Amino acid sequence: MNEITQKMRFAAREILEKKEVNYVIGWEKGSFAYQSPPVFIDKGEDVDRLIWDEFCISNLAVYLLDERCRETKVGLFVKGCDSRGVVRLIQDRQVPRDRVYIMGIPCPGVKDPVKSAKAGREQAPLADKCLYCTSKNPVLYDVILGDKVQEGSLTGENERFAEITDFEEKDLDKRYEFWSQQFDRCIRCFACRNICPACNCAVCCFEQPRVGWLSKYVGRSQNEFYILTRALHVAGRCIECGECERACPVNIPIMKLNRKIIKDINELFGQYEAGLDLEQTPPLGRYETDDPDEFAD
Amino acid sequence: MQRLLGFVGIEPERLQVRWVSSSESDRFAKTITEFTAIIRKLGPNRKLRDAYE
Ligand code: SF4
Numbered sequence: 001m002n003e004i005t006q007k008m009r010f011a012a013r014e015i016l017e018k019k020e021v022n023y024v025i026g027w028e029k030g031s032f033a034y035q036s037p038p039v040f041i042d043k044g045e046d047v048d049r050l051i052w053d054e055f056c057i058s059n060l061a062v063y064l065l066d067e068r069c070r071e072t073k074v075g076l077f078v079k080g081c082d083s084r085g086v087v088r089l090i091q092d093r094q095v096p097r098d099r100v101y102i103m104g105i106p107c108p109g110v111k112d113p114v115k116s117a118k119a120g121r122e123q124a125p126l127a128d129k130c131l132y133c134t135s136k137n138p139v140l141y142d143v144i145l146g147d148k149v150q151e152g153s154l155t156g157e158n159e160r161f162a163e164i165t166d167f168e169e170k171d172l173d174k175r176y177e178f179w180s181q182q183f184d185r186c187i188r189c190f191a192c193r194n195i196c197p198a199c200n201c202a203v204c205c206f207e208q209p210r211v212g213w214l215s216k217y218v219g220r221s222q223n224e225f226y227i228l229t230r231a232l233h234v235a236g237r238c239i240e241c242g243e244c245e246r247a248c249p250v251n252i253p254i255m256k257l258n259r260k261i262i263k264d265i266n267e268l269f270g271q272y273e274a275g276l277d278l279e280q281t282p283p284l285g286r287y288e289t290d291d292p293d294e295f296a297d
Numbered sequence: 298m299q300r301l302l303g304f305v306g307i308e309p310e311r312l313q314v315r316w317v318s319s320s321e322s323d324r325f326a327k328t329i330t331e332f333t334a335i336i337r338k339l340g341p342n343r344k345l346r347d348a349y350e
Pocket residue numbers: 192195196197198199234237238239240241242243244245258
């Protein structure tokens with residue numbers, strides 16, 4: 001058992017036994033070696049189910065939304081990226097800061113479960129999001145478990161948008177062909193929306209089937225409408241946790257859209273990383289007279 | 298938005314956003330004329346035509 005797992009169990013037992021929180025959300029070992037699904041623990045004697053390993057990829061922040069109308073207090077384990085999800089939710093007034101006890105884990109990067117299933121535990125590469133990650137250490141926490149890891153993206157900032165820049169240079173019809181093939185596959189399971197800490201509206205506009213111009217019709221145009229609308233709804237607030245793309249059962253490259261929008265926002269409004277700072281309003285959440293006109297276009 | 302439409306392969310010029318006050322009738326007419334000209338040049342959109350055909 002590694003040191004962080006030990007510390008997690010110790011911390012969880014303590015807050016559960018002192019009744020400081022109603023339950024704790026962490027990761028456990030599931031059926032497969034290359035997956036560590038979320039676990040919800042409400043009794044001190046169950047804390048031994050908690051683990052930390054390189055497959056703890058799930059962003060647990062989104063589960064705080066289940067408590068948004070209750071008085072519960074939750075103990076939450078977060079990696080660097082997950083902590084930005086918590087900032088997102090607090091900043092969007094979904095969860096009050098004092099209802100979550102945040103236990104931060106400095107994270108050297110986690111592995112992609114699908115690639116790991118193929119390559120085996122040792123050879124498995126890091127998840128894509130971890131290659132560009134610049135917040136490996138939690139940005140917001142009540143306690144931190146373990147020593148901080150070295151910050152800095154593994155590939156550098158250019159690499160993060162390299163794929164986007166390449167794609168932008170392709171021919172317009174080629175781009176259409178690529179994306180329409182992607183959109184055609186969407187089955188509207190809404191997994192991408194449900195797992196996203198930035199998609200936190202209590203009632204989603206796509207749940208309103210009578211609106212007319214929005215529909216649940218599964219077909220190219222409406223799928224495209226859904227996916228692009230969702231991408232724009234999280235614009236400027238997406239924390240790049242990569243969960244939408246991971247959850248998608250038909251592997252739609254949603255992150256490519258998110259990163260494109262992040263790149264545009266950085267170009268138009270200046271460099272901005274979402275969910276790093278509780279005080280800083282996202283660029284699209286405030287109005288300045290010198291805002292560029294172009295984003296509305 | 299134009300950038301995003303272009304990214305997914307729709308002619309970005311199909312979307313134009315302008316700020317026109319209700320008292321600026323000249324500007325309104327001019328904006329619409331310009332927009333129709335752009336659209337005429339592009340021709341009818343054939344992309345994304347699945348749902349209602
Ligand atoms: S859009 Fe995707 S990457 Fe961005 S916050 Fe939501 S789940 Fe995470």
